[in-house]
Amino acid sequence: MLSKDNIYLNCQYLSQDETINGLIDALHLSNEINISIKQREAIRSTALKEGYAFPHCRSEHLTNIKIAIATFEKPIMWGDTPVRIVILLCSSNNAAHYIKTLATMCKILNENTEKLLNAKSNDEIYELIANKTCSICD
Numbered sequence: 001m002l003s004k005d006n007i008y009l010n011c012q013y014l015s016q017d018e019t020i021n022g023l024i025d026a027l028h029l030s031n032e033i034n035i036s037i038k039q040r041e042a043i044r045s046t047a048l049k050e051g052y053a054f055p056h057c058r059s060e061h062l063t064n065i066k067i068a069i070a071t072f073e074k075p076i077m078w079g080d081t082p083v084r085i086v087i088l089l090c091s092s093n094n095a096a097h098y099i100k101t102l103a104t105m106c107k108i109l110n111e112n113t114e115k116l117l118n119a120k121s122n123d124e125i126y127e128l129i130a131n132k133t134c135s136i137c138d
Contacts, residue, residue: 007122047078052085
């Protein structure tokens with residue numbers, strides 16, 4: 001689930017790897033999850049030309065969805081793509097819930113990229129997402 005405590009504005013991470021590590025640590029997830037995320041990224045980058053990345057994985061080590069959001073004042077490179085928003089999503093192996101959450105978050109990103117980038121507080125991002133779907137927010 002997404003909580004206000006897992007939204008990080010104007011992050012200072014310098015790389016894709018550093019961002020993944022930092023968000024995994026912030027969510028108190030295991031090294032197995034970190035490896036799963038990086039294996040997924042190795043298959044195909046989750047960066048989109050709109051300026052955001054959406055690293056994600058499913059794992060038997062989780063019982064629910066964990067989400068962390070990082071924004072950047074200056075873009076970081078995510079593979080070959082500069083990004084300013086990273087949403088990390090980790091889920092249990094419940095495929096239906098995982099796919100529904102991915103689709104919901106992608107829709108929110110597509111419709112609200114500028115609002116997310118211009119947000120001045122965790123509350124502002126949280127409310128923007130919570131207003132679109134309460135099922136992934138605490």
